[in-house]
Amino acid sequence: MIRRWRGAARLKRVELFTRWMLYTLPWFYQLALCAPLVEGLRGSPPALKWSLLGLSTVQSALALPLLRRGLDHYLHGRPVDRRLPGLAIVLAAAGLGIGLVLQATGGPHQPGAAARTVTLTLLPLATPYALLLPMRTFAAVHTGIAAALAVAEAVVRPGLAAPLGAVLGVAGAGALCLFTVRCSGWMVQVMYEVDANREVQARLAVAEERLRFGRDLHDVMGRNLAVIALKSELAVQLARRERPEAVDQMVEVQRIAHETQMEVRGVVRGYREADLQVELAGARSVLSAARVDCRVDCPAEDGGGTPLPEAVRSALGWVVREGTTNVLRHADAGRCAIRVRVRAGTAVLEMENDGVPTGLRTGTGAGAGAEAGTGEGSGLKGLRERLAALGGTLDSGPGDGVGTYRLRAELRLEGAA
Numbered sequence: 001m002i003r004r005w006r007g008a009a010r011l012k013r014v015e016l017f018t019r020w021m022l023y024t025l026p027w028f029y030q031l032a033l034c035a036p037l038v039e040g041l042r043g044s045p046p047a048l049k050w051s052l053l054g055l056s057t058v059q060s061a062l063a064l065p066l067l068r069r070g071l072d073h074y075l076h077g078r079p080v081d082r083r084l085p086g087l088a089i090v091l092a093a094a095g096l097g098i099g100l101v102l103q104a105t106g107g108p109h110q111p112g113a114a115a116r117t118v119t120l121t122l123l124p125l126a127t128p129y130a131l132l133l134p135m136r137t138f139a140a141v142h143t144g145i146a147a148a149l150a151v152a153e154a155v156v157r158p159g160l161a162a163p164l165g166a167v168l169g170v171a172g173a174g175a176l177c178l179f180t181v182r183c184s185g186w187m188v189q190v191m192y193e194v195d196a197n198r199e200v201q202a203r204l205a206v207a208e209e210r211l212r213f214g215r216d217l218h219d220v221m222g223r224n225l226a227v228i229a230l231k232s233e234l235a236v237q238l239a240r241r242e243r244p245e246a247v248d249q250m251v252e253v254q255r256i257a258h259e260t261q262m263e264v265r266g267v268v269r270g271y272r273e274a275d276l277q278v279e280l281a282g283a284r285s286v287l288s289a290a291r292v293d294c295r296v297d298c299p300a301e302d303g304g305g306t307p308l309p310e311a312v313r314s315a316l317g318w319v320v321r322e323g324t325t326n327v328l329r330h331a332d333a334g335r336c337a338i339r340v341r342v343r344a345g346t347a348v349l350e351m352e353n354d355g356v357p358t359g360l361r362t363g364t365g366a367g368a369g370a371e372a373g374t375g376e377g378s379g380l381k382g383l384r385e386r387l388a389a390l391g392g393t394l395d396s397g398p399g400d401g402v403g404t405y406r407l408r409a410e411l412r413l414e415g416a417a
Contacts, residue, residue, distance in 0.1 A: 070131035
């Protein structure tokens with residue numbers, strides 16, 4: 001359990017904690033109800049009394065695998081084998097039968113003992129079935145059991161107190177299962193949906209950038225290529241007629257082709273070059289959309305510090321872009337801090353985030369968020385080569401806090417210039 005906890009991401013830890021908490025519920029019910037039930041069944045036939053307690057113990061043990069299968073079915077849609085739930089229903093029916101026999105023979109002498117008997121019999125079964133059954137079906141079953149128990153109490157003890165206590169006991173047990181088990185599963189399911197939405201947002205951001213690049217490229221090349229095609233066709237017709245104007249048309253085609261080449265280079269250069277200020281604003285926007293608290297501290301870009309050369313701004317912009325991508329893809333981050341400082345002629349960028357699982361923090365070369373435990377990813381290798389060409393360095397490793405990672409880039413201003 002400890003190894004699973006340490007090696008799990010934050011969302012997986014929430015699921016593990018919820019599972020382990022729900023696994024204790026049947027035994028908690030067992031311990032809470034057994035002592036009062038034994039006291040209330042004094043004078044009852046020992047065989048029936050101990051059979052009831054034995055059945056409830058077996059049901060509590062059987063509730064653990066049922067809960068595990070129920071959570072797998074509710075959270076991940078996995079099918080459930082019908083044999084184990086069928087055995088639990090048979091045991092619950094046997095327990096109810098024993099309870100009715102005790103009630104008919106005058107066994108539960110204390111007021112409310114019959115309700116505790118049925119509750120002890122039903123709770124181990126109701127706990128996993130709160131996940132396996134629809135809420136209406138679950139409520140209908142408990143309503144029928146409460147009505148049958150109320151009639152049995154009214155036959156043995158005339159009046160309203162005993163039947164009303166039986167109905168409230170069974171209804172309260174069912175409501176307790178719904179509000180503890182099903183609500184816990186629902187909250188974990190919502191958290192998984194939110195995590196999936198964050199991944200979809202990251203993919204949509206990448207797709208939008210690709211569409212923008214394709215649109216810009218089409219706007220630049222579409223018209224020029226159409227003109228080149230028309231003028232080439234005209235030059236072919238003129239050449240077949242041995243007209244001297246064909247040379248002029250081909251010269252025009254050559255000029256347009258050169259202009260198109262320069263425009264395409266400009267589009268690609270703008271797409272491939274990164275600016276620090278633009279990347280910082282983009283990182284803050286994207287991380288905030290993914291519900292990550294992003295704090296940016298960069299006096300050099302806010303007009304309050306030493307201005308950075310263009311090469312330094314571009315290189316550090318690439319570091320911010322790659323670090324932001326790693327936070328979105330490989331970390332379950334709740335906060336991210338980006339700091340840029342100029343110290344002794346050296347620009348220092350630090351990017352630190354939390355939400356890194358223990359199993360990924362041991363790898364070397366992991367970026368802000370650790371590249372999925374695969375060692376140093378191609379993104380960080382490319383960054384390190386880019387900075388090395390400018391005389392800079394790139395380091396990554398665990399941060400100061402538990403579950404944090406830090407990406408640090410240093411770049412000499414003079415060397416970069």
